[in-house]
Structure formats: structure tokens, C-alpha cells
Amino acid sequence: MTKVNEYLKKIQSKVAAKDDGQPEYLQAIDEFLPTIEPFLEKNPDIVASNVLEELLEPERIVQFRVPWQDDQGNWQVNRGFRVQYNSALGPYKGGLRFHPTVNQSVMKFLAFEQIFKNCLTGLPIGGGKGGSDFDPKEKSDEEIMRFCQSFMMELQRHIGADMDIPAGDIGVGGREIGYLFGMYKKLNGYQAGVLTGKPLAYWGSQARTEATGYGLVYFVEHLLQDKKTSLTGKKIQVSGSGNVAIYAMEKCQQLGAKVYTCSDSSGYIYDENGIDVKWVKEIKEVRRARISTYVDKYPKAKYVSGQSVWTIKADFDIALPCATQNEISAELAEILVANGVKVVAEGANMPSSLAAVKVFEENDLYYCPGKAANAGGVAVSALEMAQNSQRAQWSFEQVDEELNKIMKNIYETCRDTAYDYGIPMNILAGANIASFEKVARAMISQGLV
Numbered sequence: 001m002t003k004v005n006e007y008l009k010k011i012q013s014k015v016a017a018k019d020d021g022q023p024e025y026l027q028a029i030d031e032f033l034p035t036i037e038p039f040l041e042k043n044p045d046i047v048a049s050n051v052l053e054e055l056l057e058p059e060r061i062v063q064f065r066v067p068w069q070d071d072q073g074n075w076q077v078n079r080g081f082r083v084q085y086n087s088a089l090g091p092y093k094g095g096l097r098f099h100p101t102v103n104q105s106v107m108k109f110l111a112f113e114q115i116f117k118n119c120l121t122g123l124p125i126g127g128g129k130g131g132s133d134f135d136p137k138e139k140s141d142e143e144i145m146r147f148c149q150s151f152m153m154e155l156q157r158h159i160g161a162d163m164d165i166p167a168g169d170i171g172v173g174g175r176e177i178g179y180l181f182g183m184y185k186k187l188n189g190y191q192a193g194v195l196t197g198k199p200l201a202y203w204g205s206q207a208r209t210e211a212t213g214y215g216l217v218y219f220v221e222h223l224l225q226d227k228k229t230s231l232t233g234k235k236i237q238v239s240g241s242g243n244v245a246i247y248a249m250e251k252c253q254q255l256g257a258k259v260y261t262c263s264d265s266s267g268y269i270y271d272e273n274g275i276d277v278k279w280v281k282e283i284k285e286v287r288r289a290r291i292s293t294y295v296d297k298y299p300k301a302k303y304v305s306g307q308s309v310w311t312i313k314a315d316f317d318i319a320l321p322c323a324t325q326n327e328i329s330a331e332l333a334e335i336l337v338a339n340g341v342k343v344v345a346e347g348a349n350m351p352s353s354l355a356a357v358k359v360f361e362e363n364d365l366y367y368c369p370g371k372a373a374n375a376g377g378v379a380v381s382a383l384e385m386a387q388n389s390q391r392a393q394w395s396f397e398q399v400d401e402e403l404n405k406i407m408k409n410i411y412e413t414c415r416d417t418a419y420d421y422g423i424p425m426n427i428l429a430g431a432n433i434a435s436f437e438k439v440a441r442a443m444i445s446q447g448l449v
């Protein structure tokens, strides 16, 4: 074993011992560490500084109680979190997730990924994440409002426009950001830049809603262009039906591809005629209903309840997992390979298990990890912050063009870095090495803090 290998193993087992019982977090670390080995081999100063071990320790984690009253007058309580992981490159930045699976492990893995994702955007933002195990499903608008208000009553003391800037994630969209912003304003006065993903009427950015999904597809398009092909005529499989999935499907269709599937936690839709994205938008954004109701308008489409969309056996070229972590196991990854999928680009964070990634690599698929491929959302969040500081609002075209440029740059950075380290088209390693180097060097230049 080389010295670097031993060093990485030592760090890995230290984290595993300290954070035993945090499987998602350990998974993110286990995916990350081996990929930076070739970089550490060439940069002994980074190993000598032990900055890696410092980086693996979150700067701060806040956990708090969120009491709220339901419509029947009962007192309820949930758990709130904010993980302020790394501020070497800028104020903490990252979304808030409201979902029953939220716990410290999930928050830490998301915040960890966010450090590198944010770095790849090239914009001055550090990494953080927050949320609650509150389940917004089937809650009334009033319950959502009361929960958001209570959540912000505590969170407000930990955030600020130049300190930590939350945004949305699963279960947190424009409505929730509105209620959170309202309470922050009541307590602290008007500070536009304290949250991103705001509605357009009060300091939101054009194209923020579309950004993660559009950015994902721009990333894939740049990869395909490099391989002398394009999205035109490609068969696409999408999971999820939230914000990321909806705008990924929309952009795929605009660029001439055909999207056949989408899903939610209850089941999936397979529409041979291509998914009607406008109808999905209506179901999810207006009616706030389940994806099963898709067939009300398209009785010929298939709805399969209780099964993963990745169990479908059919011809596909590209898979865009846009639902949630670990939705693709090794077994499901094998189905994707057998289906003929050549590109997997992650709209969700860590949707592929470690074993699934191995299957993709063994079969020479282009695997585009979330921290690179879905960085468009947070990138436009950072553009929203820039607009808020300028007291300006840019046009849709301007933001969209900037987003496309950022995604191209991320793709090229990952590709070129992988190439430099002799692992061509290993986008995961390229993403991890390029961003780790920048964050680690920034930390070293700031001293032991």
C-alpha cells in the first residue's frame, strides 16, 4: 500500500468510528475519499498539512426544536437542523429539506456534497444544508405556514445574507420560502439576500425555478456535444416529479429528446407517447396531487404503484435520476445497463448507491454525479444573491445564458481534471479533485481556523 492510501484509510476509519450510525454521511465520504487519491499522490503538501481531516469536520451543526400547531389544535413537534459545513470559499449556502427521512446523517451528507458542488460553480459560496423531519405531504396551507414560521423563529439567529443563505430542496419551494422570508423579515427587517429561491415579485431571480433541471440537461448536452452527438432523438428516463424532474423533462423536450417516465414516492408513470410536462406541472405545482392522477388525462399511459421507475425494462439512452438519495441500487443499475443507457446524470443528490456507481463504471457509462450535474440550482441561487446586492433583476435570457455557461464550465473542469490525472471521462473523480483542491488550498491559505 502506498503512503497516501494508508493515510486515506486512516482518515476513513476515523470518520467511520466517530460517525458510526450515520450511513448516508459515511457513504458520501466513502465515495469521495478514494477518488482524490491520484491528486494526493501528486500533492504531498496537501497530505502533510492534514487539511483533509480538518475539512471532514463540519464547522458547526445546529439542531433545534420546531413546535407548531396543527389544524385540529394539537401541539406537534419536529426537529430542525442547519449544518454549516465549510466557509472557506464564501458564506454557507445550501437548501432546506422538509422530509420525514431528514436526520443528522442526511443533513451532513448533503452539506458535504454541497461544499464541492458550490465550489464547482466558480461562485463565492461555502457549503451548508438544513431542514427538518417535518412531512409536508397532506398538510394544509395554514399548517405549512405555521411550521415555516416556527422553523424560522429559531433559524433566523444562525443565518444572514453574508453568513449563511438557505434556499429550497425537497419539500421546500416558493410557497415555503415565502413564509420563511416573511418571518425572517418580521424579526430582522428586510434583507433580500438572506434566502434564495424567492418568488419573482420580491427579489427572486428569473430562471431559479428552472435552474436545476435546465442545468442538468445543459450539462448532458455539453457532454454529448463532446462525443459528437446531441440530445436530439434520444430516449430519456426520468425519476421524480418535483421541481428538478419537471424542468429537466421540459428542457429535454425543448432540445428534441423524448422523455418517457417520471415518478413519485408512490409509483411511476410510463407514457409511450412521451410525458406531457405541462400536465405534470399542473398536477404537482397547482393541484399538489400524486403522480398517479397523470392517467386521468392519459388513460393509455401506464401507472405502476409501489415500484421503482428503474425496474422498467425498455430501450433508453439517458437516465436522469431526479428523486432522492439511493434510489438506484446495484441491481437497478444492472437494468439500466441492460436497457442500453449510456449516460447517467444525477438531478438528485446521491441517487446512485456506491454499488450502483461501480456498475456504471464497470460498464463504461458516463456517470455524472449530482455535485457536478445538478449544480445549476445553487449556481442561479448565487446569481440571485448577486442581483439582490445590485438591487437589480436580470432578464430570463441573461440568467439562462449564464447558467448554460456555468454548466459548460463545470463539465469542462471535470473532464479536463480527470484527463490530467490519467482517468479520462471519470467525471466523478474530476469533480472531486478539482473542487477539493480549490477548497483545500483556500483553507490552508486561511490558516488553522
Ligand code: GLU
Pocket: 093, 094, 095, 096, 117, 165, 166, 167, 168, 169, 170, 196, 349, 374, 375, 377, 378, 379, 381
Ligand atoms: N437544494 C439545492 C441543491 O441541492 C439548491 C441549494 C441552493 O440553491 O442554495 O443544490
